[in-house]
Every structure is written in structure tokens, then in C-alpha cells.
Amino acid sequence: MDQTLTGFVASVNGESHLRVEHDFGGGFVRLRTSEAERRQAAQDIRNTESIVLELLRNSRDAHASRIYVAMSREGDKRVLTVIDNGDGMPEDMYDHVFEPRVTSKLDTNHMDAWGMHGRGMALYSIRVNAEKAYVADSRPSLGCAIRVETNVTSLPERKDQSSFPTFELAETGSVNVRGPRNILRTTCEFAIESRDACEVYIGSPVEIAASLYAFGLSALSTVDRAFCRDISQLPLTKRLAATADPESFSELASQMGLDISPRSARRIIDGEIAELDAVLERVSIVGHEPQKPRQRRRTTDLGDARSFRLSKDDASRLADAVSVTFADIAERYYLEGDVAPTVRSSKHRILISVPIVKLP
Numbered sequence: 001m002d003q004t005l006t007g008f009v010a011s012v013n014g015e016s017h018l019r020v021e022h023d024f025g026g027g028f029v030r031l032r033t034s035e036a037e038r039r040q041a042a043q044d045i046r047n048t049e050s051i052v053l054e055l056l057r058n059s060r061d062a063h064a065s066r067i068y069v070a071m072s073r074e075g076d077k078r079v080l081t082v083i084d085n086g087d088g089m090p091e092d093m094y095d096h097v098f099e100p101r102v103t104s105k106l107d108t109n110h111m112d113a114w115g116m117h118g119r120g121m122a123l124y125s126i127r128v129n130a131e132k133a134y135v136a137d138s139r140p141s142l143g144c145a146i147r148v149e150t151n152v153t154s155l156p157e158r159k160d161q162s163s164f165p166t167f168e169l170a171e172t173g174s175v176n177v178r179g180p181r182n183i184l185r186t187t188c189e190f191a192i193e194s195r196d197a198c199e200v201y202i203g204s205p206v207e208i209a210a211s212l213y214a215f216g217l218s219a220l221s222t223v224d225r226a227f228c229r230d231i232s233q234l235p236l237t238k239r240l241a242a243t244a245d246p247e248s249f250s251e252l253a254s255q256m257g258l259d260i261s262p263r264s265a266r267r268i269i270d271g272e273i274a275e276l277d278a279v280l281e282r283v284s285i286v287g288h289e290p291q292k293p294r295q296r297r298r299t300t301d302l303g304d305a306r307s308f309r310l311s312k313d314d315a316s317r318l319a320d321a322v323s324v325t326f327a328d329i330a331e332r333y334y335l336e337g338d339v340a341p342t343v344r345s346s347k348h349r350i351l352i353s354v355p356i357v358k359l360p
Contacts, residue, residue, distance in 0.1 A: 019031060019032055020032065021033075021101070024092075024093065024096060024102075026089070026090055026093070026140070027104050028089070028093055028096065028097070028102065028103070028104050029102070029103065029104075030096075030099070030101050030102050031101040031102075031103060032101075033101065045125045045126060045128070045129040045155070047155060047156050047157050047158075048078055048080070048150060048152070048155060048156070048157035048158075048183060049157060049158065049181060049182065049183055049186045051080060051126050051129070051130070051148055051150070051155075052069065052071075052080060052082075052183050052186050052187060053186050053190060054122040054123075054125070054126060055069075055080070055082040055126070055146060055148070056069070056082070056187065056190045056194075056200065057122070057190070058082075058122060058123065058146075059082060059084035059086055059144070059198070060086075060190075060194050060197055060198055062084065062086030062087040062088070062104070062144065063086050063087055064084035064085050064086030064087075064143070064198055065085060065197070065198050065199065066084065066085045066198065066199050066201070066215070066237055067082065067083075067084045067198055067199070067200045067201070068082070068083045068084070068200075068201045068202075068208045068211060068212060068237070069081075069082050069183075069187060069200065069201065069202040069203075069208070070082075070083070070202075070203065070204065070205040070207075070208040070209075070257075070258055071161075071183055071202065071203075071204070072204055072205055072259070073152070073161070076151050076152050076153050077131075077149060077150075077151060077152075078149070078150045078151075078152055078155075078157065079147070079148070079149050079205075079259070080147070080148045080149075080150075081136065081145060081146070081147045081148075081205065081208075081256070081257035081258055082145070082146050083143065083144070083145040083208070083212070083236055083237065083256060083257070083258075084143050084144055084145075084236075084237070085143040085235055085236065085237045086143055086144060087104070087140070087141065087144075088138045088139050088140045088141055088142050088143050088144050088236075089104075089135070089138045089139075089140065089144060090139075090140055091138075091139075094134070094135040094138070097123050097135065098123045098124055098126075098127045098133060098134075099124060100121060100124045101121065101124075102123075102124075123146075126148060129150070129155050130148050130149060130150045130155070131149045131150055131151055132147070132148065132149040133146070133147070133148045133149075134146070134147060136255065136256055136257030137236060137255055137256050137257070138236070139232070139233075139236075142233075142234070142235045142236055143235050143236035143237055144236070145236055145256045145257045146257070147257035157182070157183070158180045158181060158182040158183075159180075160180045160182055161182045161183055161184070162184075163179050163180055163182065163184070164179070164184050164188075164282065165177050165178060165179035165184060165185040165188050166178045166179055166286060167283055167284070167285040167286065168285070168286045169285050169286065175285060177189065183202070184202065187200060187202045187279055188279055188280075188283060191278075191279040191280050192280065192283075195280060199278040199279075199280070200278060200279045200280075201276045201277075201278055201279065202276070202279060203276045205253075205258045205259055205260060206260060206264045206268070206273060207273065207275075207276050208258060208276070209240060209249075209253050209258050209260050209264075209265075209268055210268045210273040210274065210275050210276075211275040211276045212237055212238075212239075212240045212241075213240045213241050213249075213268050213269070213275075214275035215237055215238065215241075215275070216237070216238040216239065216240055216241025216242065217241045217349075219238050219241075220234075220238055220241050220242065222352075223329075224242070225241055225242045226354060226356075227333060228242045231243070231252065236256060239252060239256070240252060240253060240256075243265075244353075246262040246263070246265035246266040246269060247262050247265075249262070249265035249268070249269065250262045250264075250265045253265070269351065270344075270351070271349045271351075309345060310343070310345035310350060315343040315344075315345070316343075318343050318350070318352070319340070319341045319342065319343045319352070322341045322343075322352055322354065323339070323340065323341055326339065326341065326354050334358060334359050335356055335357060335358060335359060336357035336358070336359055339354060339355045339357060340355070341353060341354045341355075
């Protein structure tokens with residue numbers, strides 16, 4: 001009788017009904033224990049490197065095309081923050097995604113180089129092994145930022161976390177990876193495996209913040225940045241470019257899981273900290289004669305800007321031109337049009353600030 005009833009329910013509702021314990025809406029479900037076990041994805045978090053790998057897989061499977069990994073350590077405390085431009089999630093799912101068997105991949109679980117993914121146990125396993133693990137910020141379609149804090153005395157990691165792996169071309173044509181299996185090597189191997197799906201960036205929180213800021217500058221127009229009324233409606237990977245000053249930059253970065261001081265924020269805004277290259281652009285293969293690299297347009301590239309300095313006269317002319325343009329559009333936003341823009345230059349960019357004064 002039970003088998004007949006099961007077959008009837010499956011024929012009416014499809015197999016998905018039998019695999020789901022609870023439907024949270026928005027594509028998120030909690031799998032039945034039997035379904036989770038069937039997927040046989042052993043999520044064994046053994047070290048910090050395992051956490052990095054699972055967070056990277058999570059971002060890739062959320063259709064992220066850009067993934068930023070910020071890592072820092074102070075004493076025994078390791079902090080990891082992964083920010084992506086993937087599908088994101090609603091706020092009411094922030095805690096649920098760390099529960100066992102909760103996944104958004106009911107029908108898209110798949111095998112990759114590290115096994116089955118989509119069983120709904122990766123984030124749960126991370127939280128169990130970490131001191132803290134939480135969603136710092138996320139919105140549907142606007143990306144996700146997850147922060148994880150661990151203690152290396154209870155969850156170990158490789159002692160050498162500074163060595164970038166080397167890649168050697170073997171006689172058979174295969175590439176051998178050399179170096180400690182640290183966070184950098186884990187990230188490189190993932191970036192190579194997922195090269196057709198996403199670009200990966202890794203560095204310190206300050207370097208990641210600088211890279212996010214540079215990407216935002218390249219992706220948002222001046223008007224978008226100057227007149228953005230609600231930064232939270234921008235994609236996570238572009239938000240920092242819409243901040244008006246170092247203090248707001250530092251505060252927003254903190255909300256995204258990045259510990260950035262106002263002083264570091266000022267250096268980023270002034271162009272003193274360069275954006276990172278994607279991981280694969282940092283890889284060189286020993287024994288392989290590369291083709292002449294394609295010129296990549298960096299968002300902060302002004303050619304050889306080491307001696308660049310904008311003269312006072314040119315800065316004044318530029319400020320006057322901006323003032324005229326701003327006066328034409330200020331009225332539409334109920335702003336005072338007769339304001340004095342300021343122009344500052346650094347070796348990588350020219351920064352123009354326009355004070356916003358609301359009309360009485």
C-alpha cells in the first residue's frame with residue numbers, strides 16, 4: 001500500500017516532492033535525510049583550506065562570474081571573507097543556509113573535481129568547525145558575502161601560507177603543481193578547474209577592497225555613483241565605488257565582512273593600493289613559452305603614471321567644466337547647482353568630488 005501511495009504521489013507531484021522536507025521559497029529547500037545521504041557528498045572540513053574550497057564551490061554554483069577571497073590572520077585567529085556576484089539570497093535565509101541539508105540545488109547537484117556538490121552540508125560543516133560563520137550581506141541577484149572566523153589551534157592549516165604554487169610542464173604535456181597545499185594553492189587549483197565559469201581574486205582584506213573599488217569604478221557611471229540613493233540596491237561587488245568618503249567606505253566594507261580602517265580606505269580611494277590580478281593571470285608555467293600576452297585594460301591604468309601630476313590650472317579648468325555640467329542636472333534632483341567641485345589627482349586616477357547641497 002505504501003509503495004502504491006508513494007508511486008501515486010510521485011506521479012502527481014513529481015520526484016521533487018519526495019526529496020524535500022521543507023520548502024522555504026525562492027528556490028531554497030531542506031532535503032529529506034534520505035535524499036541528502038543519497039547524494040553522498042562527504043563534506044569533511046579538515047582544515048582552513050577545506051573551508052576555502054567549499055566557499056569557492058558555493059559561489060561558483062551560485063553562478064558567480066567573479067569571486068573575491070580575502071584572508072587575514074592575527075595570532076591564532078584566521079578570518080576568511082568570500083564575496084561574489086552570484087545569485088545571492090534573501091535575508092530570511094541567512095541562518096537557514098547553515099542548517100544541515102538546506103540547499104538551493106535540488107535539481108542541479110553535480111560532480112566536480114572534488115566530489116558531489118549540492119547535498120546541503122557544506123555551509124553546515126563549515127559552521128560546525130568554525131568559531132563564527134555567517135552571511136555578512138546578500139540580496140537576491142546582487143551577490144553574497146560570507147565571513148568565516150576560525151582558530152588554527154582547533155582547525156589547522158598549512159604553516160606556509162605565503163608561497164604561491166609553481167606550475168611545471170611535464171614531458172607528457174601535463175602540468176604538475178608544486179608547493180604547499182595552502183590557501184593559495186587551493187584557490188589556484190579551483191581557478192584552473194573553474195576557469196570557464198568564473199574569475200577568482202585572492203589577497204588581504206585591503207587588497208580585495210581595492211579590487212572591488214576598482215571594479216566598481218569601471219562598472220558604474222559617474223552619475224550612478226554620485227546620485228545613488230540606496231547603496232544596498234547595488235551589486236555587492238560594485239558598492240564600494242559609490243561611497244563618498246573614507247569613513248563611509250570603511251563602514252560599508254565592514255558590513256561586507258572586510259575589516260578596513262578609514263586610513264586604508266583613504267589610500268584605496270587615492271589610488272595608492274593597486275587592484276589585484278585574477279589568480280590565473282598570476283600563474284606562469286615553467287617550461288612553457290607563453291604567447292605574447294593580450295593587453296588587458298586595467299581599470300586603474302593610465303599608462304606609465306609614475307610621474308603623472310595634474311597642474312593647478314588644468315585641475316581648475318576641469319572643475320569648472322564639471323561645475324557647468326552638474327548645474328544642468330542638479331535641478332532634476334532638487335539640488336543646489338552653484339557648487340564648487342574639487343579635483344585631486346594621484347598616480348592612478350583623477351578624483352572629482354561634487355558637494356551635494358539640497359535645495360531648501
